[in-house]
Amino acid sequence: MPPYVPRVAIITGAAQGIGLSIARQLAKDGIDVAVNDIPAKSAQIDEVVNAIKETGRKAIAIPADVTSEEEVQKMVETTARELGSVDIVLFLFHSTFVSFKCTFQATAEIFDAVTAVNFKGVFLCYQHAAKQMIKEGHGGRIIVNSVMAKSIGFPNLSVYSGTKFAVRGITQVAAKELGEHGITVNAYAPGIILTPLSIGGGTLDEKLKLFKEAIGIPSYIPHAEPEVIGNLVSFLCKPESHFITGRIMFETCIEDSLK
Numbered sequence: 001m002p003p004y005v006p007r008v009a010i011i012t013g014a015a016q017g018i019g020l021s022i023a024r025q026l027a028k029d030g031i032d033v034a035v036n037d038i039p040a041k042s043a044q045i046d047e048v049v050n051a052i053k054e055t056g057r058k059a060i061a062i063p064a065d066v067t068s069e070e071e072v073q074k075m076v077e078t079t080a081r082e083l084g085s086v087d088i089v090l091f092l093f094h095s096t097f098v099s100f101k102c103t104f105q106a107t108a109e110i111f112d113a114v115t116a117v118n119f120k121g122v123f124l125c126y127q128h129a130a131k132q133m134i135k136e137g138h139g140g141r142i143i144v145n146s147v148m149a150k151s152i153g154f155p156n157l158s159v160y161s162g163t164k165f166a167v168r169g170i171t172q173v174a175a176k177e178l179g180e181h182g183i184t185v186n187a188y189a190p191g192i193i194l195t196p197l198s199i200g201g202g203t204l205d206e207k208l209k210l211f212k213e214a215i216g217i218p219s220y221i222p223h224a225e226p227e228v229i230g231n232l233v234s235f236l237c238k239p240e241s242h243f244i245t246g247r248i249m250f251e252t253c254i255e256d257s258l259k
Helices: 017-028 039-054 069-083 108-136 158-181 204-215 227-236
Strands: 008-011 032-035 059-061 088-091 140-145 183-188
Touching: 008 017, 008 069, 017 032, 017 039, 017 088, 017 227, 032 039, 032 069, 039 059, 059 069, 069 108, 088 108, 108 140, 108 158, 108 183, 140 158, 140 227, 158 183, 183 227
Parallel strands: 008 032, 008 088, 032 059, 088 140, 140 183
Antiparallel strands: none
16 A cells, blocks of 8 residues: 555535644645535635645635535545545534523424434545545545544534534444544534634633533633644644544543542
């Protein structure tokens, strides 16, 4: 097998927040980037692409719905054709249809909307990324976002927490299945990261207070900037990280304090 060399990355959810931070970091690392997000964010996607090009790296815009197998397959194939390979695939999945409802109040509509993005989307992207990497035959890196809710059941987030538990399972299974092909599969599970999706409108202190109260997180639990994730992912994409697979990063004492 030829040695793994990180040259091209697909990043979903890259129009803002953590995805944007990762795209910037990987461009600094000398990696070309296929920038994906939902079609409604096409203008933001173009801004990210232009910013990456200004650093001297190649970048392409691929608006797509990750709940559609046809669009996921096209995204992977387009990246391979236009940028030359698919070495890294980073999936950032957070359904915007997150509703703070307890288990007996959550509706079937909420269940379908959240699982479509947070589980079906993960499955489709894992599947088509793996097929392309195996076809190319030089290994690769698959990395997906999770949250602390992947191993702790948070009140009022039963469906959301359930999908993140599912991400943990499929990540560990895929790591075992793809290891023989030189592909590592990992996830990161940060706490509260300051992104437009997590804090929305209002003052920062107000939003953090309301968010922590809604899901039962103590006020002393810290938050962080998206760049923290960019630096972690940067390492996981390097050849030197070949010994790390099947891991959910950021399993810390913060989680232990919530159990």
